[in-house]
Amino acid sequence: MSELxxxxxxxxxxxxxxxxxxxxxxxxxxxxxxxxxxxxxxxRSGVNFDILRRWLLASNFDVNFIRNVTDIDDKILHKAVHExxxxxxxxxxxxxxxxxxYAALNVMPPTYEPRATGHITQMTQLMQILIDNGSAYAPGxxxxxxxxxxxxxxxxxxxxxxxxxxxxxxxxxxxxxxPRDFALWKAAKPGDPSWPTPWGPGRPGWHVECSAMAHAYLxxxxxxxxxxxxxxxxxxENEIAQSQAAGWGFANTWxxxxxxxxxxxxxxxxxxxxxxxxxxxxxxxxxxLRWYLGSAHYRSMLEFSFEALEEAAVNFRRIEGFxxxxxxxxxxxxxxVISSSxxxxxxxxxxxxxxxxxxxxxLRLGNTALxxxxxxxxxTSASEIRGALSILGCDPFDEVxxxxxxxxxxxxxxxVALALQQRAAARERKDFASADAIRDQIAALGVxxxxxxxxxxxxxx
RNA sequence: GGUCGGAUGGCCGAGAGGCGAGGCUCAGGACUGCAAAUCCUGCUACACGGGUUCAAAUCCCGUUCCGACCUCCA
Numbered sequence: 257m258s259e260l261x262x263x264x265x266x267x268x269x270x271x272x273x274x275x276x277x278x279x280x281x282x283x284x285x286x287x288x289x290x291x292x293x294x295x296x297x298x299x300r301s302g303v304n305f306d307i308l309r310r311w312l313l314a315s316n317f318d319v320n321f322i323r324n325v326t327d328i329d330d331k332i333l334h335k336a337v338h339e340x341x342x343x344x345x346x347x348x349x350x351x352x353x354x355x356x357x358y359a360a361l362n363v364m365p366p367t368y369e370p371r372a373t374g375h376i377t378q379m380t381q382l383m384q385i386l387i388d389n390g391s392a393y394a395p396g397x398x399x400x401x402x403x404x405x406x407x408x409x410x411x412x413x414x415x416x417x418x419x420x421x422x423x424x425x426x427x428x429x430x431x432x433x434x435p436r437d438f439a440l441w442k443a444a445k446p447g448d449p450s451w452p453t454p455w456g457p458g459r460p461g462w463h464v465e466c467s468a469m470a471h472a473y474l475x476x477x478x479x480x481x482x483x484x485x486x487x488x489x490x491x492x493e494n495e496i497a498q499s500q501a502a503g504w505g506f507a508n509t510w511x512x513x514x515x516x517x518x519x520x521x522x523x524x525x526x527x528x529x530x531x532x533x534x535x536x537x538x539x540x541x542x543x544x545l546r547w548y549l550g551s552a553h554y555r556s557m558l559e560f561s562f563e564a565l566e567e568a569a570v571n572f573r574r575i576e577g578f579x580x581x582x583x584x585x586x587x588x589x590x591x592x593v594i595s596s597s598x599x600x601x602x603x604x605x606x607x608x609x610x611x612x613x614x615x616x617x618x619l620r621l622g623n624t625a626l627x628x629x630x631x632x633x634x635x636t637s638a639s640e641i642r643g644a645l646s647i648l649g650c651d652p653f654d655e656v657x658x659x660x661x662x663x664x665x666x667x668x669x670x671x672v673a674l675a676l677q678q679r680a681a682a683r684e685r686k687d688f689a690s691a692d693a694i695r696d697q698i699a700a701l702g703v704x705x706x707x708x709x710x711x712x713x714x715x716x717x
Numbered sequence: 718g719g720u721c722g723g724a725u726g727g728c729c730g731a732g733a734g735g736c737g738a739g740g741c742u743c744a745g746g747a748c749u750g751c752a753a754a755u756c757c758u759g760c761u762a763c764a765c766g767g768g769u770u771c772a773a774a775u776c777c778c779g780u781u782c783c784g785a786c787c788u789c790c791a
Contacts, residue, residue, distance in 0.1 A: 286791075297791055298791045300791070411720095414721080415720060415721080420719035420787085421787050422787055436788075439788090484791030486786070490788045494788080513791070515785085515791070516791085520784055521784065523791090524790070526789095551740095553730090553731075556731090557723075563728075563729085567740080574754095607732095610739085613740085615739090620756080692750095692752080695751095704753075706754050707751095707752080707754090708753095
């Protein structure tokens with residue numbers, strides 16, 4: 257069996273994964289800043305790292321998965337004014353939207369989901385450490401800044417040089433020692449929410465919450481830190497700066513998922529090209545959207561189109577159809593099995609596309625076995641496919657995807673069976689006109705029939 | 718200006734010196750009362766120009782085009 261290798265952004269290379277504590281993995285994923293409903297780019301990140309998590313679990317690791325919610329920032333405050341709601345109501349509204357989207361796509365709830373506003377104490381402690389050791393300064397206006405020029409290793413993740421950065425146009429040097437120093441803490445402005453600190457009332461800057469919360473739940477050093485590519489700079493760079501200036505080792509492996517793009521461009525609200533998860537879910541099921549988002553390699557840009565989405569959905573239904581037919585023929589749901597080819601692909605930096613090629617092969621063999629009623633062959637293929645789908649979070653037998661209640665189901669089963677008896681009788685007497693009429697009529701109601709050597713099977717369209 | 722990524726068949730999407738990834742579409746065939754489903758066969762691509770090599774989509778040099786980040790971003 258191969259061993260897990262992951263691409264580490266920090267070293268720009270594929271590395272063999274070595275957990276700090278044998279058998280355990282600590283992961284921190286930058287979750288949502290809850291200031292708008294999630295679009296499919298946000299949820300792709302959730303899906304990609306959920307696949308990582310499921311693979312680690314399947315590889316017998318004990319996974320501590322922390323995904324934060326940043327529930328206080330400039331945009332949330334702006335949105336609160338715009339929507340005429342309290343800032344905390346805005347944050348909760350969109351946090352729920354994210355939670356619903358994660359659930360619809362079968363993204364496992366994190367081990368813990370810390371909110372920034374619940375960790376002001378930890379942030380204050382971190383800032384105190386940084387001020388005490390001279391890494392940060394409070395110039396007296398209520399802000400606290402990190403002095404980036406003092407850090408020898410600053411910008412190593414993004415491989416940039418401090419002097420090459422374009423200084424922000426609006427950098428205010430009244431209090432900052434260097435325009436590139438960033439705010440750990442922002443002094444309270446009238447009307448803004450604030451929390452007391454030794455340096456005055458204020459609210460967190462963007463980056464400090466992740467350092468404080470990662471430390472709180474994962475310790476000074478942990479295994480994997482993840483997020484979108486666009487977080488490399490400044491967010492992750494600044495997290496490293498704060499944490500390492502405090503003397504913490506911080507993350508060993510940095511993983512970044514690529515974006516969902518439209519017309520080659522990153523999704524964003526300002527471009528008007530963002531696609532909300534709730535909108536897409538009107539066209540395909542959650543499991544199908546997940547299949548689509550998870551099917552590309554996590555480090556590759558995924559160029560969104562409705563055609564590609566539909567193609568992925570059709571492809572998934574084909575696999576799903578095989579599993580359902582298999583369970584009918586075998587009279588049971590097969591147990592998931594991880595094939596060695598699937599394991600090899602996943603161990604190679606989560607090479608889902610390569611894994612998918614293996615699923616196609618199993619599907620072909622499985623369908624052939626189904627035709628020849630080779631029960632052993634059916635079970636082997638179905639098990640391997642189900643095993644792969646369970647890691648990808650797309651197992652159609654997973655109870656989270658169950659749609660109708662068993663009561664409704666039994667009524668439906670009975671009614672369709674009645675129609676099938678009528679049609680079978682018509683076919684028996686070679687009255688194909690009547691048989692086809694029955695098929696057409698129930699097709700109009702959304703029930704699709706397929707005649708097989710084992711009899712007629714039906715499914716909802 | 719600095720940093721990072723990309724360009725692969727009609728479409729989607731892997732690969733990273735040699736063994737035609739895979740899927741979708743399309744065409745033909747098998748099976749079938751018909752349909753559906755399924756299987757089989759066919760469709761041999763790597764932005765451009767040089768170079769290295771027995772061998773290049775892959776490595777090197779150059780070019781074009783596209784995108785991202787540079788303190789709001791998944």
